[in-house]
Amino acid sequence: MAKVHVKAGDLVEVLSGDDRGKRGKILEVMPKKARVIVDGINIQKKHTRPTQTNPQGGVVESAGPIDASNVGLVCPSCRKPSRLGRDRSADGDVVRVCKRCNKAID
Ligand SMILES: [Zn+2]
Numbered sequence: 001m002a003k004v005h006v007k008a009g010d011l012v013e014v015l016s017g018d019d020r021g022k023r024g025k026i027l028e029v030m031p032k033k034a035r036v037i038v039d040g041i042n043i044q045k046k047h048t049r050p051t052q053t054n055p056q057g058g059v060v061e062s063a064g065p066i067d068a069s070n071v072g073l074v075c076p077s078c079r080k081p082s083r084l085g086r087d088r089s090a091d092g093d094v095v096r097v098c099k100r101c102n103k104a105i106d
Pocket of ligand 1: 075076077078079080082098099100101102103
């Protein structure tokens with residue numbers, strides 16, 4: 001199974017495609033498909049019929065999944081999309097580390 005390097009709630013930057021350079025928070029990770037849904041990225045318009053919950057119907061915009069390899073985690077310390085390493089914290093947990101500034105991200 002493909003490993004996804006990011007998780008829900010992470011701030012990421014899109015590295016390729018139409019939304020390149022945009023940033024958003026990961027809303028959902030789909031590990032089996034190696035895809036992620038990022039807030040405000042890959043907006044897809046859906047035309048919906050009026051329903052009881054949405055009596056107006058019309059166009060609904062929602063973020064669509066993109067390939068996880070097209071996003072880079074934005075390091076909270078240096079504010080740049082960064083490659084990640086792994087390290088162990090003092091209490092033995094595996095933490096993700098920014099390879100740019102060597103600070104733990106989790
Ligand atoms: Zn960093």
